[in-house]
Structure formats: C-alpha cells, structure tokens
Amino acid sequence: MEPRYLRQLAEIVELGSLSRAAEALHLTQPTLSRNMKSLEAQVGAPLLKRGRYGVAPTVIGAALARQGRLIRDAMDQAEGEVERWRQGQDGKLRIAVGAMLARSIMPGFVSHILQSKWNVGLRVSVDGAERLLDRLRRDELDIVLAPGQRHFAADDLIHDVMFEDHIGLFASEKHPLARRREVSVADLTAATWTTVGVLSGARDTTREILSRIGVDGARTVIEFSGDISIALSLVSSGNYLMAAPSFLMRHIDDPRRFVELRFKAEMPRRDVAMWRRQDMKDHPLIEEFKGRFEAYVRGLAGSKSG
Structure with a gap:
C-alpha cells in the first residue's frame, strides 16, 4: 500500500x-x-x-x-x-504544560531560552495534565510540566519537583474582600466563586478545595477547563473569587489585578514537577532543560522576594 x-x-x-x-x-x-x-x-x-x-x-x-x-x-x-x-541545532525537545503555566511563567521562560541561544529546537504544547501525561507515555512528548500529584504517578513515569507551590484564594483589587486584612469562613462562604481548580491539572474542584480548608456551602457559578482567559476576566470584574496556584497567579500577565486573600488555614500544596519517561531519565537535553528551568524559577522567586 x-x-x-x-x-x-x-x-x-x-x-x-x-x-x-x-x-x-x-x-x-x-x-x-x-x-x-x-x-x-x-x-x-x-x-x-x-x-x-x-x-x-x-x-x-x-x-x-x-x-x-x-x-x-x-x-x-x-x-x-x-x-x-x-541549522546546526543539537536536538529537539517536545515540551508540554497546563493552562496556568502557559499563561504565567512559560512565556518569559521561552523568551529567556531564545535569548540564551541554547542550540535546541523546542515544540511547546498546552493541554490538561492527564491528557499530556498520556501523550508522554505514547512517546509524543519528552517533558511535561504538571502538578506533582501522587495520583499521576505510574511505574513508567518519573518526576522531579521543579518548585513548591500552594493553592491560594484570589480576588480582584476591586472585590470588597481584597481590602480586608484577613477573611473569615463566613466571608468565603458568602462569596461567589469560579471553579478553576481543574485548570492546574489536579482533580480537585474549587468546592473540594474549600471544603478541605473548612469552607463548606460556597456558591460556584461556572467551571472552566482549557484556556483560563474567561475565568481571569470574570475574577478581574470584582464579582468573583477563585482558587488557583499561588506562585503562578503572582506571575500571570498582569498580576496587579489580583490579590491573594489572607485566610488562616493550611492551604493544599500544588507543586509543579517535571515528568518524563523512565527511558529518558538521564537524557542530557532533558537534564539541561531541568537546570535551566530551575534556575529561571529561582530568579523569579528571588526578584519577587527582593
């Protein structure tokens, strides 16, 4: 044929x-x-x-x-x-990330890679974590940056945590709760929420996350998957709250529009890990990528704390 x-x-x-x-x-x-x-x-x-x-x-x-x-x-x-x-390139890496990473730190990181003249071709995809990990298993990808959740773990994949993160509760600067020194369970229960937890690649919905920190009965009006632009627009209007990874939210396109609310509770972890197949464990290009990404994130964290 x-x-x-x-x-x-x-x-x-x-x-x-x-x-x-x-x-x-x-x-x-x-x-x-x-x-x-x-x-x-x-x-x-x-x-x-x-x-x-x-x-x-x-x-x-x-x-x-x-x-x-x-x-x-x-x-x-x-x-x-x-x-x-x-073109004399040393190789190619097929990288994939979730929507929050794509909207936050990845544009700057890719620009940093291009300016460093690292002689490697990159192909970047964006999708949900579980679909991306399936593609990784099928050898359609080399690296997936996704939450380091235990329910993703499998014998055929390995992962290293690239940076630690936790879920934060976010509002627009225009939202009444943004001006509070601290918010209460009653404040969060009475608020209206968008559900964007699925966008970080975890299975938790906003309702489940809130329940874990003692906030039951909160009203969620809409659930998003895929691109997060609509969710961010809704929250920036000043009428809605959302739960999302804290470090990533602080590095979205315009972080000044959003405020992380102060709430006395231990927030769920949402670390970001680099996933790869067992057969690519010591691949030199992947190890180089890992070092460059870790250094870039350390620079972001240092500039923020400074």
Whole structure:
C-alpha cells in the first residue's frame, strides 16, 4: 500500500473535497482521483462517498485516513529533524504544560531560552495534565510540566519537583474582600466563586478545595477547563473569587489585578514537577532543560522576594 496515497486520503477527508485537497497537495484533480482509485483497488472497497456537502470517508476510508495522518505527521517530524540538522541545532525537545503555566511563567521562560541561544529546537504544547501525561507515555512528548500529584504517578513515569507551590484564594483589587486584612469562613462562604481548580491539572474542584480548608456551602457559578482567559476576566470584574496556584497567579500577565486573600488555614500544596519517561531519565537535553528551568524559577522567586 502506497504511503503517499494514504497521506493524500487523509488530506481529502480533512478538507472534504477532492479539488481542495488536490490544490493543497499541489496535484491535479485527475491525478488525485486516479491515486484514490488505485488505493481502493488495493483495499477492495470504496474509501470515499459523495454527499451533499462534498466527500466523506467510508468506515474503512476513515480508518486509513487516520493512518495517513500518522504518516504525514511522521514525515513532518522527519523534515523538521533535517531542518534542525541543517541549522546546526543539537536536538529537539517536545515540551508540554497546563493552562496556568502557559499563561504565567512559560512565556518569559521561552523568551529567556531564545535569548540564551541554547542550540535546541523546542515544540511547546498546552493541554490538561492527564491528557499530556498520556501523550508522554505514547512517546509524543519528552517533558511535561504538571502538578506533582501522587495520583499521576505510574511505574513508567518519573518526576522531579521543579518548585513548591500552594493553592491560594484570589480576588480582584476591586472585590470588597481584597481590602480586608484577613477573611473569615463566613466571608468565603458568602462569596461567589469560579471553579478553576481543574485548570492546574489536579482533580480537585474549587468546592473540594474549600471544603478541605473548612469552607463548606460556597456558591460556584461556572467551571472552566482549557484556556483560563474567561475565568481571569470574570475574577478581574470584582464579582468573583477563585482558587488557583499561588506562585503562578503572582506571575500571570498582569498580576496587579489580583490579590491573594489572607485566610488562616493550611492551604493544599500544588507543586509543579517535571515528568518524563523512565527511558529518558538521564537524557542530557532533558537534564539541561531541568537546570535551566530551575534556575529561571529561582530568579523569579528571588526578584519577587527582593
């Protein structure tokens, strides 16, 4: 079975059109049609069916299109490796982080890496921690920066804590509680909350976190997953509170909009760890990344305390 035909099938399925796929692949439409007929002859069944809104795959066509996408992605990665070699780079790291890290310290860290002229190609992804760790297990990633929670642990993965953190309770400067020297259980129970705990990659919701510190019955109005921009906008309006990792919240794009409320309780830990597979334990590029990230975070912590 011709691999390039599978790649072409994937393009047709994604675009839903032979003509658009031919244009994207820089082929004539008759050539692409002939290639698909050849592939169908090898399979012994139709791969595409015409519909009202273009072409769609048959069951076997969809299965082969998935394989075509894998072939395309592998070829793209191979071409990337060649390009990095031509540029004289020492290697490539596939890094992934959660939404809070992406919105807080990662932009500055990536900029720091680029300015240091470290001769390594980087690919950075953003997603939920559990999905990223699954991708790490499948060798789609080299490093995942995510909470060092015990429920993530597995025999095939190892992790080192990069920095310690805890959950903090945050309000906008405009919120009435932001002006209090200390808030009470009654204050927190009466407030309205957005649920953003899932964004840190942990399983705890805001309600569960509050219950652990003795605040029961708090009202949560909406739960977010993925990008945190909407949650931050709601909190910055001055009408809502949220629980989120303290160190990361102090380093978001505009930390002056948010105040960490003072509350007498031992807050849950939310340390950030570097996860990798066992077979990458002593990989020199990963060890170099680890040292650079730890040094960058130490610099942030020192500048904040200073």
